[in-house]
Structures are given as structure tokens and as C-alpha cells.
Amino acid sequence: MDSHAASSTPGNDRIAWAMLMALTCGFALSQAYRTVAAIIAPPLQQEFGLTPEQLGLFAGAFHFAFGALQLFMGIGIDVWGPRRTVLAASPLTVVGALLAAGADGFGQLLLAQVVIGVGCAPAFLVCTVFIARRFAGERFAAVSGAVLGIGSVGLLLTGTPLAWLVEATSWRAGYLALAAGSLAAWLAIWWLVDEPPIPAGTPAPAGVLAALRGYGELFALRHTWGILVLATFTYASFLALRGLWLGPMLVERHGFTLVQAGHVALAVSVMGMLGPPLFGRLDPGEALRRRWLVGYTLLVAAMYAAMAFNRQAAVDVVVSIVMSLVAGYIVLQYADVRSAYPARMIGRAMAVFTMALFLGVALVQWLTGLVAAAAPAWQVETYQAVLGAIALMLALAAAGFRVLPGPARA
DSSP: OOOOOOOOOHHHHHHHHHHHHHHHHHHHHHHHHHHTHHHHHHHHHHHHOOOHHHHHHHHHHHHHHHHHTHHHHHHHHHHHOHHHHHHHHTHHHHHHHHHHHTOOSHHHHHHHHHHHHHHHTTHHHHHHHHHHHHSOGGGHHHHHHHHHHHHTHHHHHTTHHHHHHHHHSOHHHHHHHHHHHHHHHHHHHHHHOOOOOOOTTOOOOOOHHHHHHHHHHHHHSTHHHHHHHHHHHHHHHHHHIIIIIHHHIIIIIHOOOHHHHHHHHHHHHHHHHHHHHHHHHHOOOHHHHHHHHHHHHHHHHHHHHHHHHOOOHHHHHHHHHHHHHHGGGGHHHHHHHHHHSOGGGHHHHHHHHHHHHHHHHHHHHHHHHHHHHHHHHHTOOHHHHHHHHHHHHHHHHHHHHHHSOOOOOO
């Protein structure tokens, strides 16, 4: 594939990294919002009497809104640019966080999650487009991995710090703190980021209707479907644990306090920060990358199965931490998408891929909520059912990716 990036002098690199870090601040806050449920789920259940099914719907609402907006955010980036798109959408994160902080019922919580999801929708997509335009193609996996790792600071916020804040005050204070962080991130982007240059030879941006029609060309390519099948379940499996079930599992299955569960969530988040940069640098290239994706997906499925059928607290803690490092292989999916499409389709391809990632998170969190609610009737322990279901979904996704057609290579 061609290298569609700006010239890479040291001065340009420093400027590009400064802008990218500002954009990454917005991505870090989106990471915090998508994992906040893992810590505030117990107090929400106590205050509003939420069922497991409602809890899954609450956590999934953010990701459904986030994923559903990806195609439109991709169009916005193509037509108006990354900077304008993210500055227009991200104030909704502040609005949604304030709505959540003042919620007095389940319906208002759901509405707040949807509003936050819309506001966060361009957060990582603008980073990937910025990287594709500002950095050489051979650096894409490494730079994307670095951004995923740095952006995982947002996961740290929803570990011990959020657990301490919630236990000392209330879950509402957690949302107020996130609202303040979102406002600071918006100001950093407004102050520091310029629109990245459009690569030479790229056609002028089409109008909105033409851009929508352009997605048809993407879905007509047979290899798109295998990419989307795998994308729907890989990141979703990590977020199902870290973003929803980790806290309740440790509290209910093993009797942890909320702060103890927060410590585990913090450790999981730290390892999650290390994984993407590691795998970005280990990227084996087009010849082996797809085999790696299948192999690591099956490995993570086996880890979920181990947690499902072994109820010792030490096993759940250690496997969760190790799995968060291994989950860094997901960055190889971005590199796979980058190499599977020509330069003129990269923006749309990344938007569709990101849509699949986060609609997958919404789907898996909703489905695991249904599984958790049905587990007593099946006479199966709740978390054995949830973790086993995730393992099965991952195994089926790996099989689909392996069987469906891959991209033709030159």
C-alpha cells in the first residue's frame, strides 16, 4: 500500500505528536466513560434496584450510540475534517455526564449514556485518520498502538481513583469529575490541533450523500465481512469484563470491597496500557498478521473459559490481568484494515471497522446481561454463564474470520 502521510522531519514529528496527544486526551476520556459501569454498577444496583439485564443495557447504551454514529462521523471527517468534527461532537460528553450525575431513574441514566456515546463517537476515529495522514504507512501500527496505550489512562481513572471517589462520596461525583475532564480535553483540542493535510492525490471530499453511497463500495468487497465479524467480538470481549462485569464479579463472586475491586481494575488497566504498544511493535506484517489474529482470539477465548470454570479469586484476578495484556493484539486489527483497502477508502474503512467494534460492545454487553438474568433458571452460576458465553462468542468469531475470504494481496 502507498504511504499517504506528510513529510516526517523532526520538527513536523514533534508538532504532529503534540496534536495527536491532544486528540488522545479526548480518546482517554471516552475510555473512562465506556468502563465507568464496572465500578458504579454496585451502587447503581443498590440505589435503583437494577436487574442484571438492565445493567447490561445501561452499559451497552453508550456503545450502541458510539457505534451507530461511526459512519456519520466518518462522513464528517471526510467532508469537514477531524478537528471540526471532534470539536462539534465532544461537548455532548459534558452534557451527558451532567445528565447522568443528576439522574433520578433508569430512563435518565440510559439517555445520559446515549448522549455521552454520541459525544465520544469521533474520539478514536479522528486519531486514526490523523495518524494515517500525518505519519508514514509503515509506522501506522506502532503509532496506533502507542495511542491506544496512552489513551488507556482513561481506564486507570475508572479503577482505584473512581472507586475511592464513589465510596467516599457517591457515583454521581464520578460523573461530575468526568464532565470536568471532558471540558479540559475539548479545550486542549481547540487550542492545539490543526486540520491534518489531505494526502496528495486524494480526491476532493464528496458531499454527504455521495459519501454515504461510497460505503456501498466498501460492503461490496468480500473481505470486509470477515473483518467485521472479528471486530464485533474482540474488543467487546475485553470491554465486557473491564467495562461491566469485573466489579460485580469480584464483589459478588469473591466478596471483594468496591475499593479492592478498584485495585484489580487498576491493575487490569495498567496491563491494558502496555499491550497495544507491545503488539504494535511486534506486528509481523501482512504475511502472518491474520494468523496471529486468529490465534490470539482463541487464546483469549480459552482464558475466559478458564475463569468460567474455576471460581478461585486468585485465578480470576491473575487471568484478568494477563488477558488485558494479551488483548493488546487488537491493535493488529487496525493494521489489517489499513493494509486491506486503498488509500481513498481508508477513512470509510476505519469508520465501518470502528462501528463494528462498538456495536459489538453494545451487543455483547446486552447479550451477557440476558445470560446473567437467565443463569438462575438454568441452574448455572451467574459469572460462569457470562464468562462462558464470551468464550463461545470469541471462538465463533475466530472461526468466521478464518473461513470468510481475506483481502487479495499484491
